[in-house]
Amino acid sequence: MIRVLELLTTTTLGGGPRHVYDLVRHLPAGEFEVAVAGPRDGAFFERFHDLRLAVSEIGANRLSVRALIATLRLVSGFRTQVIHSHGKGAGLYGRLAARWTGVPAVHTFHGLHYESYQPRLQQLYLGIERRLSRWTHTIINVSRTQEAEALALRLVEPRQNVTVVNGVDLDTQDRIVAAAPIPRERFGLGRDLFVLGTVARFDPVKRLDTLVSALRALERPRVSLLLVGGGPESDRLQRLVAAAHLGGRVIFAGWLDDSARVYPAIDLYVAVSAKEGLPLALLEAMGAGLAVVATDVPGHRDVVRDGETGLLVPAGDEQALAAAIETLMDDPVRRLQMGRAGRERVLKEFTVRSMVDKTAEIYRAAAAGTSGAGR
Numbered sequence: 001m002i003r004v005l006e007l008l009t010t011t012t013l014g015g016g017p018r019h020v021y022d023l024v025r026h027l028p029a030g031e032f033e034v035a036v037a038g039p040r041d042g043a044f045f046e047r048f049h050d051l052r053l054a055v056s057e058i059g060a061n062r063l064s065v066r067a068l069i070a071t072l073r074l075v076s077g078f079r080t081q082v083i084h085s086h087g088k089g090a091g092l093y094g095r096l097a098a099r100w101t102g103v104p105a106v107h108t109f110h111g112l113h114y115e116s117y118q119p120r121l122q123q124l125y126l127g128i129e130r131r132l133s134r135w136t137h138t139i140i141n142v143s144r145t146q147e148a149e150a151l152a153l154r155l156v157e158p159r160q161n162v163t164v165v166n167g168v169d170l171d172t173q174d175r176i177v178a179a180a181p182i183p184r185e186r187f188g189l190g191r192d193l194f195v196l197g198t199v200a201r202f203d204p205v206k207r208l209d210t211l212v213s214a215l216r217a218l219e220r221p222r223v224s225l226l227l228v229g230g231g232p233e234s235d236r237l238q239r240l241v242a243a244a245h246l247g248g249r250v251i252f253a254g255w256l257d258d259s260a261r262v263y264p265a266i267d268l269y270v271a272v273s274a275k276e277g278l279p280l281a282l283l284e285a286m287g288a289g290l291a292v293v294a295t296d297v298p299g300h301r302d303v304v305r306d307g308e309t310g311l312l313v314p315a316g317d318e319q320a321l322a323a324a325i326e327t328l329m330d331d332p333v334r335r336l337q338m339g340r341a342g343r344e345r346v347l348k349e350f351t352v353r354s355m356v357d358k359t360a361e362i363y364r365a366a367a368a369g370t371s372g373a374g375r
Helices: 015-026 044-050 065-077 088-101 119-133 144-152 170-179 208-218 234-243 259-265 280-287 318-329 332-349 352-368
Strands: 002-008 032-038 054-057 082-086 105-109 138-141 161-163 194-201 223-230 250-254 268-271 292-295 310-313
Touching (some): 002 015, 002 352, 015 032, 015 082, 015 280, 015 352, 032 065, 044 054, 065 088, 082 088, 082 352, 088 119, 105 352, 138 144, 144 161, 170 259, 170 332, 194 208, 194 259, 208 234, 208 318, 223 259, 259 280, 268 280, 268 318, 280 332, 318 332
Parallel strands (some): 002 082, 032 054, 082 105, 138 161, 194 223, 194 268, 223 250, 268 292, 292 310
């Protein structure tokens, strides 16, 4: 039995915690014993409990000697054989603990987000990550474009790098959506409306303000925007919507359990991030058969084949975004074809089974003290 500690920076609804949730519930139970640790700041903390895992509260989302000591105690008490960290704070504590205890560390980059820092802080962050990489058995990148950037920034050495693309469980998603779809009428949206939709944590990097601006640029009154999620940008986005006099056309749905249930209410999925690792919500939308319009950025371009499964547009260009949306609004046959092609691509290349199998190989290699797993 290989004992793995999954250390998270957050347990809020979002891609990183969701990735870990899918991973731990699909790992072979007879081969792996898993403990999870992270701050009690979101819904996934209780969801991990519901899986009957050992769950510990550790404030890996802030700098704290107490959090480091708690991590060290947990590594020892659980008799951990592999530490797998997710996110900046967890990556710091997990790899310091690995350095001091001799337990092999695995770290996953769920996106490389540092550009918003001041130049000196950028250099400090990159320097810390380079140092931590020396104490890491394997570094996982979730997409090929992210891998290329991590290698160029010297955040990972080729010998320790493995790319394991995110995957989704479409069998489970299909059952959930079929059993309890969320109709558009729940949000006050009529059948005569064309509904744009996105599911995201409302962070600056998601650039949802661009999507609001594009909706205003469309100048089509029968188009509405359904925003599913929440986060630090919520208040600012609501002020932008009010200032643009779009209050009746933009619906803030909040976080929804099993958010894929909302996809039957959406006509076209739109993702406008400035940068991504490899977004699960986009995979789920494509898996639900939706055509997509997405910004041409790392993460998106790993998933969307421009002109085949959706359209890619320059990041931050609201006019190009509006034009791409109009193109697909006016061509329902093309939307249907793109949706089918997108679902086929997810079924072929982005399955949760492949993600879990490759990660399990990495755990086996780390526990055995070997390298090169999952390549």
